[in-house]
Amino acid sequence: MTTEVGSAAGELRAGAFxxxxxxxxxxxxxxxxFPPRDGYGQVLFGAGTAPPLEDVLDEARLVPPVFMPERLRKLIDLGREPLYGDVDLTTTIGGFASRLPLFVSAFGSTRAASGEGGVAASTQAARLGIPMVIGENVVPVNGYRQIDAGTGxxxxxxxxxxxxxxxxxxxxxxVQNSTEDADAEVWNLVYSDPASEPLLETGRLAFELKxxxxxxxxxxxxxxxxxxxxARVAEQYATDPVFGLDGTVLRNSSPGTFTAEILRQQVRLMRNNxxxxxxxxKLHPGRDVHEAARTAWEAGADAVTVDGAEGGTGWAPTAFLDHVGLPLAECLRRIGTPTGCLxxxxxxxxxxxxxxCLALGATAVGLGRAALLAVDTDREAGLVRLVESIALELRLLVSALGKYTVDALDREDLWFPSRTSFSRR
Amino acid sequence: MTPSERFPGAPAQLPVTTREHLTSETTRTVLRIQSRLLTATREFLYGLGFVELLPPIMGPVTDPGTRGSKQVDVDFYGHRYKLMTSAILYKQASLLAFDKIFYIAPNVRLEPTETAVTHRHLAEFHQIDVEIGDGKRADAMRVAEDLVSFVVDSIVRKMPAELELLGRDRDAFAELLRGPFGTMKHADAVADLLGLGHPQNPDAEIDWRGEEILSAKASRPFFVVDYPKGSRGFYDREDEAHPGRLTNFDLLAPEGYGELASGSEREFDYAKLVTRMRETGENPAKYGWYLDLARDGIPASAGFGMGVERLTRYVTGRSAVWQASAFPKLPGVRSP
Structure with missing residues (x-):
């Protein structure tokens, strides 16, 4: 690196620096x-602002075999040649029956996700018969029940x-919970709210520890x-005036402290209460993600979600978007064969x-930014159409692999060009 | 047996009117016995050197509670305060003033609506709250056992006519008055229930139905001890010799009446309290006043909370706990 020295302000040059x-x-x-503030509320963040991380999942290829004994079994079963329409995509996701191995993941309280978009996503996810996660911090930020305002x-x-x-x-x-939500007792509120009763009665409610x-x-x-x-949330949240004095502040949730024992006991207490x-x-893509997932399953969690470093709809520091956390493929590799619903x-x-992802052990995959964009494209049916398109691709791909249920997918269905060592654990 | 089968004819709902309830001879008799029960409680505890304190009604935090009960917020001059779901934190703090204290404390818990049919949940109820400085679990269990025996003996001796009017057979208490209560470990209770075909989660609180099954088999009150961590609040002390196990207890009445009291040795070590708060999903920051006290030292202790209406229901043989309240509030039911 060379540095040319100038004398006046702004004249320095730093070459490749x-x-x-x-x-x-x-x-x-x-x-x-942070990313540019003027995009806040309109732009969905997540990794992708820096040179892209080599994405092992993108790089991998699905590799159908020539000989397909499972297709033969399906042929015998049907008494005719099976087609992609014969692929059964129904599955069980974290204790819920689901029509597809897909769910809508949490959007959180970020502005891009609040308001009509959230409700539209709910309606469409319900029509599709797939589970939906509602993000943390919705209550402390937006309030639980604004009776006087009449808005709900x-x-x-x-x-x-x-x-x-x-x-x-x-x-x-x-329904997700965070440390601050625990202050607002979100789960207790939801558990005894009349609006939850139809879901409780039909076994359709879950709580997610984030x-x-x-x-x-x-x-x-x-x-x-x-x-x-x-000012309204000052008692619940730390804020930081990172943008100077114009009044906009960064609101921080605490990440919460976890050890294996804390995670184990929190899961048990959820089951107890x-x-x-x-x-x-829901786990972040930490280097011990396999231990954390195992701990959660052993404590009785019905599902463990692993959010790869590629994930995220919300506001995050650029350093984190581009440099922190394991990519999803590496998380799945470390977890190996899951002992619960992944x-x-x-x-x-x-x-x-x-x-x-399904071939690498996941029972289902979540749609975050994609679901938000779909709902933003068409409030009535954007998500339904997006999901239908994915479902068709799933049927085409799974049948091409000579399989007719999603749980039949396996690592043998994938080939990694530069990682022949991507082996079973 | 479901509660309705166990107590046939038990009203699922509250009385039609407050007037009907308060003017019924049954209600009056139950409340007279309850009054005697409180007098006997005070007599017994004063005799052991306990000081009665008036309980706090609200505070910045309260007992986080378990099993889905909801807290009631109070706008305290712009700050979010809570009505007491139990005064446990204040009981520990009160030991800074006296070695042995008790409250007759009102509590509010907005229990899940499914508890309206357990026949033993009220959204507003009272506890005999006892705390013993430097006490061990055995000390708290002894006080609880002797208290129940004293109160029942007092009522059996002094109010035979009232018990007769209610159709409560005095022989039901013969075993109770004859000897010590039994004790059963949580793990054995789980094994018993599984053996009886009841699907009890071994890591959790004995569920309401399970408690009732165990209670129905018994002929005198009994303790269940050593609940697993993950079934109770952060203040129940973990057994140092058996990690994962709590030095706590429940006292269950016989004949299907179920839980009367919960108690434990208390955690008082600051670092352990913070860790246990995390394990129970609580945010330590909101327990500031309590943790500040704990950091500077609070006494080791053991204690319990015994439900006044539940004890009354058991003694008077009522089918549902609301019958032991002048102004009952069942979970989810609008009432005066």
Whole structure:
């Protein structure tokens, strides 16, 4: 590296050194740690602003065999040649019957996900008969039940929208909790709310313990708030004026402290306190993700979601989006053959990536940003159409592999060009 | 047996009117016995040197509770306060003033609506709250056992006419008055229930139905001890010799009446309290005043909370606990 020395301000040049980024930090200080603020609320974040991480899942290829004994079994069963329409996509996701190996993952309280979008996603997920997770921090930020305002709370609004649109026996609603939500006792509120009763009666309610998330492993949720909103939640949240003095603040949830014993006991307490709901656990892509998943299953979790570093709809520091956490493929490799229901999330939006995750041990995959974009495209049926397109691809791909149920998928169905050592654990 | 089978004819709902309830001879007799029960409780505890304190009604935090009961928020000059679901934290703190204390404390718990049919849950109820400085679990169990025996003996001796009017056979208490209560480990209770075909989760609280099955088999009150961590709040002390096990107990009445009291040795070590709070999904930050006290030291202790209405129901042989309240509030039911 060479440095040309000038005398006046702004005349220094730094060659290959990331000069502009340094100058940006010198100008904007702590604000430069985050993606551009003007995109907040309209832009869905998540990894992808820096040179892309080599994505092992994208790189992998689905490799149908020539000889297909399972196709023969299906042929005998049907008495005719099987077609892709014969693939059975129904499955059980974290204790819920589901029409597809897909679920809508949490959007959280971030502005991009609140309001009509959340309700539209609920209605469409219910119509599809697939589970839906409602993110953390919805209650402390938005309030639970604004009786006087007559508007109802976003959380109950989404639960009710789902309950009203769901038919048959498939589907379910999963309500997340964070450390701050524990202050607001979200689960206790939801458990005894009349709006939850139709879901409880049909075994369609789960609570998800959020240990972490893919976009910012090791950190809690973050959103931007204006001064008035920040004052309203001051008792529940830490805020940080990283953008200077214009009133916008960064609102931080605490990530919460976990050890194996803390995770084990929290899962047990959930089962003890809420015997009528299913228990889900969401993990960030930590280096000990396999131990954490095993601990949760052993304690009785009905599902463990692993959110790869590619995941995330919310606001996160650029350093985390680009440099922190294991990619989803590596998480799945470390977990190996799951001993419970494993769910995978992280940049899933079409059938091939979904099929690869299923082949690597996941029971189902979650749609986060893709679901939000779909609902944003068409409030009435955007998500339904997106999911139908993925379902068709799943049928095509699974049948091409000579298989007719999703749980028949296996690592043998994948080939990794640069990683022949991607072996079974 | 479901509660309805066990107690045939038990009203599922509250009385039609407050007037009907309060003017019924049955209600009056039950409440007279309850009054005697409280007098006997005080007599007994004063005799052991306990100091009665008036319980706090609200605070920045309360007992986090278990099994899905909801807390009631109070707007305390712009701060979110809670009505007491139990005064456990204050009981521990009160030992800074006196070695042995008790409250007759009102509690509010918005229990899940499914508890409206257990015949032993009220959204508003009272506890005989006892705490013993430097006490061990055995001390708390002894006080609980002797208290129940004293109270029952007092009522059997002094109110035979009232018991007769209620159709409560005094012989039902013969075993109770004759000898010590039994004790059963949680793990054995689980094994018993599984043996009887009841699907009891071994890591959890004995469920309501399970408690009732065990209670129906018994002819005198008995203790269940050593509940697993993950079934109780952070303040029940973990057994150092048996990690994962709590030095706690429940006292169950016989004849299907179920739980009368819960108690334990208490955790008082600051670092362990914080860790246990995390294990129970609680945010230590909201327990600031309590943890500040604990950091500077609070006494080791053991204690229990005994449900006044539940004890009354058992003694008077009522089919449902609301019959032991002048103004009963069942979970989920709008009432005065």
């Amino acid at each position: 990331p000069e502009e980024q340094v100058r940006d930090r010198a100008r904007r200080g702590t604000a430069s740690v 709370s976003p959380l109950i609004g989404r639960i009710r929208a789902y309950a009203e649109s769901v038919t048959g026996s498939a589907g379910g609603v999963v 240990v972490g998330q893919g976009a910012k492993p090791g950190l809690g949720g973050m959103t931007l708030l204006d001064a008035a909103s920040a 809420f015997p009528r709901v299913r228990v889900w656990v 769910l995978a999330t992280g940049r899933v939006w079409e059938g091939a990536r979904a099929t690869k």
